[in-house]
Amino acid sequence: MKTTHPTPLPPTAPVAGDPLTRRADIDGLRALAILLVVAYHVWLGRVSGGVDVFLMVSAFFLTASFVRRVGSERPLALASFWLRRFRRLLPAAAVTIVGVLGVAFAAYPQTEWPRVWREAWSSLFYVENWTLALSEVDYYARDSATPSPFQHFWSLSVQGQVFILWPLIIAAVWLILRRRRHLVIPALAVVFGTIFVASLAFSVVETMRAQSFAYFDTRTRLWEFAAGSLVAIALPHVRVRPSIAALLGWVGIVGIVMCGIVLDVQGGFPGYLALWPVICTALVIVAGRDRPRGGPAMILESAPLRFVSHDAYALYLVHWPVLVTWMMVSGRSEPGWLAGAGIVLVSFVLARIVSTLVERPIRDAAFFDGSRRLGVLALAASVLLVAAPLAAWQLTIQHRAAALMDSDSGGYPGAAQIDSPIDLAVTDLPLMPPATALDDEWVDLNGSCAGDLEPVEPALAGSCAQTAAAEDSDAWRVLVMGDSHAQQLMSPLAVLADQQGWGLVALLKGGCAIGIGAPTWSAAGTPCDDWRAAAIEYAMRVQPDAVYLVATRATPSSPEVLVEGIREIAEELTANGIQVIAVRDNPRFDFDMYECVSEDSEVVPGADAASCDVPELAFVDGEDFDDLTAADGVIAVDFRPWLCPEGVCRGSIGNVAVYIDDNHLSDSYGRTLAPMLQQMLDVGGPLGTEAG
Numbered sequence: 001m002k003t004t005h006p007t008p009l010p011p012t013a014p015v016a017g018d019p020l021t022r023r024a025d026i027d028g029l030r031a032l033a034i035l036l037v038v039a040y041h042v043w044l045g046r047v048s049g050g051v052d053v054f055l056m057v058s059a060f061f062l063t064a065s066f067v068r069r070v071g072s073e074r075p076l077a078l079a080s081f082w083l084r085r086f087r088r089l090l091p092a093a094a095v096t097i098v099g100v101l102g103v104a105f106a107a108y109p110q111t112e113w114p115r116v117w118r119e120a121w122s123s124l125f126y127v128e129n130w131t132l133a134l135s136e137v138d139y140y141a142r143d144s145a146t147p148s149p150f151q152h153f154w155s156l157s158v159q160g161q162v163f164i165l166w167p168l169i170i171a172a173v174w175l176i177l178r179r180r181r182h183l184v185i186p187a188l189a190v191v192f193g194t195i196f197v198a199s200l201a202f203s204v205v206e207t208m209r210a211q212s213f214a215y216f217d218t219r220t221r222l223w224e225f226a227a228g229s230l231v232a233i234a235l236p237h238v239r240v241r242p243s244i245a246a247l248l249g250w251v252g253i254v255g256i257v258m259c260g261i262v263l264d265v266q267g268g269f270p271g272y273l274a275l276w277p278v279i280c281t282a283l284v285i286v287a288g289r290d291r292p293r294g295g296p297a298m299i300l301e302s303a304p305l306r307f308v309s310h311d312a313y314a315l316y317l318v319h320w321p322v323l324v325t326w327m328m329v330s331g332r333s334e335p336g337w338l339a340g341a342g343i344v345l346v347s348f349v350l351a352r353i354v355s356t357l358v359e360r361p362i363r364d365a366a367f368f369d370g371s372r373r374l375g376v377l378a379l380a381a382s383v384l385l386v387a388a389p390l391a392a393w394q395l396t397i398q399h400r401a402a403a404l405m406d407s408d409s410g411g412y413p414g415a416a417q418i419d420s421p422i423d424l425a426v427t428d429l430p431l432m433p434p435a436t437a438l439d440d441e442w443v444d445l446n447g448s449c450a451g452d453l454e455p456v457e458p459a460l461a462g463s464c465a466q467t468a469a470a471e472d473s474d475a476w477r478v479l480v481m482g483d484s485h486a487q488q489l490m491s492p493l494a495v496l497a498d499q500q501g502w503g504l505v506a507l508l509k510g511g512c513a514i515g516i517g518a519p520t521w522s523a524a525g526t527p528c529d530d531w532r533a534a535a536i537e538y539a540m541r542v543q544p545d546a547v548y549l550v551a552t553r554a555t556p557s558s559p560e561v562l563v564e565g566i567r568e569i570a571e572e573l574t575a576n577g578i579q580v581i582a583v584r585d586n587p588r589f590d591f592d593m594y595e596c597v598s599e600d601s602e603v604v605p606g607a608d609a610a611s612c613d614v615p616e617l618a619f620v621d622g623e624d625f626d627d628l629t630a631a632d633g634v635i636a637v638d639f640r641p642w643l644c645p646e647g648v649c650r651g652s653i654g655n656v657a658v659y660i661d662d663n664h665l666s667d668s669y670g671r672t673l674a675p676m677l678q679q680m681l682d683v684g685g686p687l688g689t690e691a692g
Contacts, residue, residue: 025288028300031309038319042340047266049259052277059228066170078167083375092359094382096317100149110435117394123153124386126160133216146327152320192229199223207271220270242292249295252283315351322347401434414672415642417654433668441660441667443491459526459534470503477503479544482514486550491670492677507535514549516565551582556590559620574633584638587649588663597651612651616644
């Protein structure tokens with residue numbers, strides 16, 4: 001779930017048009033927004049829309065500051081601006097990241113560690129939003145029952161990128177019009193107006209097409225910053241009657257509070273729906289310009305909101321990791337009112353500590369402003385504070401994992417344990433693969449298709465891989481087609497191909513099983529129907545000796561069935577002289593099998609985690625796998641005897657984890673199935689007997 005918001009900034013510049021006036025009401029608005037963020041996250045499990053308030057207000061202050069510089073003919077001093085801004089933000093963020101790393105090391109499952117490492121680096125360098133965006137469209141990204149403790153850094157990342165971009169835009173306009181300075185501010189209005197229109201249009205289109213990616217995309221958020229800049233430029237020229245201003249202010253406050261209840265912020269933003277909080281924020285800013293009697297300033301400038309505003313940034317930083325850690329430790333996704341109150345209390349205490357000991361001392365220290373070198377050292381120290389322990393932890397664990405994977409110990413028989421069992425109780429070895437090495441368990445042929453094997457079909461772009469031996473026209477060629485299950489069940493085939501010199505080619509697209517009319521699980525890229533048709537066309541053009549495909553589909557709670565249309569595809573291939581190796585799907589589960597067996601194996605090393613065993617589901621009557629494989633030219637491959645021995649599907653066999661998640665075979669276990677595959681090919685046809 002995407003339940004995060006960007007950070008409110010520390011109080012900075014006064015409003016454009018009146019440099020002597022401090023907008024305490026906007027400080028209160030940001031405090032109100034952070035309270036909404038926390039309350040919606042903890043108790044409602046929803047997104048509040050406070051992110052949009054922060055984005056707009058941050059651009060409002062930034063632009064107002066530079067507009068005053070332009071108006072007073074002072075230097076823009078971009079380097080000093082960036083140094084001050086990130087000196088105010090990075091130290092507190094770095095301390096938070098280090099704290100999360102410590103908690104993750106002590107309390108998070110090891111399967112979560114790679115994600116923690118990856119997103120800690122992304123958060124430190126303000127690219128977390130892109131890391132999350134890419135993971136949303138990555139079929140192979142590992143699912144987790146809980147969100148990332150760094151997920152809320154996506155908004156900080158967007159802001160950090162804009163804090164670099166916006167001054168460059170302003171400086172470019174100033175440089176072009178430096179001899180006509182009276183035109184700089186009108187030109188900025190035109191530039192930011194153009195960004196507003198273009199980014200909003202792009203945001204609407206991308207949100208409709210790929211909302212989960214658009215949510216984190218910087219480009220879809222630029223218009224919200226542009227709106228804040230336009231308000232900053234226009235505000236000195238806006239006059240509203242006090243009575244109307246008070247009314248508009250209250251309309252804006254009510255709209256901000258109700259946004260997360262009325263709108264689906266999580267599922268519908270940041271398209272045109274985000275205009276709601278942006279307009280409401282603009283109303284509050286404009287309405288409070290002259291502090292009209294009866295306006296919302298009486299609330300926004302109240303003591304409680306002033307109290308929160310002092311720690312608002314730190315509260316944003318810490319509340320989300322506290323909530324996620326509670327989820328991780330408790331195994332629950334909703335804290336309820338009592339536990340939620342405890343989470344909020346802990347967050348306020350931690351926020352006060354971070355704010356008092358880190359954020360404000362570094363932000364307000366006058367000697368940093370007087371020495372650019374000291375400011376750079378403060379930023380460098382913040383980066384080092386995170387980078388040193390993070391790199392040491394990551395490299396140490398990766399080295400241990402690599403050493404284990406390279407081990408030649410006989411204590412890891414894998415599938416051979418079924419036919420020729422050995423006593424594993426005396427080996428006392430950890431489970432293979434290690435929890436931190438699961439991302440390396442995806443089968444990869446390590447080479448893109450080239451030459452005659454390069455697809456000419458546009459739908460197949462980027463989905464074809466081959467081994468070096470496939471370039472040899474005299475070698476047997478086997479084409480693997482299908483989804484991520486075909487990819488993982490290709491593991492034993494890859495071993496045999498390497499041993500016997502076969503050429504191996506793979507057309508793979510996650511979520512797209514090879515079958516006419518088969519369900520689609522892929523949300524990105526070429527539609528599955530187009531990709532499947534192109535894959536069959538490719539097979540007919542390349543004419544491999546055999547095609548290796550998954551012919552059945554398993555589900556966690558219903559009987560296994562043949563993939564829709566697989567008979568027609570098999571008939572078409574065999575009619576063209578291409579053998580079909582029809583592989584039975586591996587079981588799927590409604591829980592993460594790797595996490596289940598790895599938790600048990602930590603208690604009993606070498607155990608087969610009987611508590612994770614699942615009875616095997618049978619085929620639907622009339623949809624028997626044997627009917628398909630009885631046809632001429634079709635070879636049956638069924639690994640179930642080594643996945644579900646005696647009808648019970650197991651998560652670890654022979655000290656090797658069978659799965660890397662709830663439905664994908666591990667490469668480590670798949671490679672131990674190579675002798676079994678060879679036996680089935682020997683029985684099934686000439687591929688196994690003549691190719692060597």
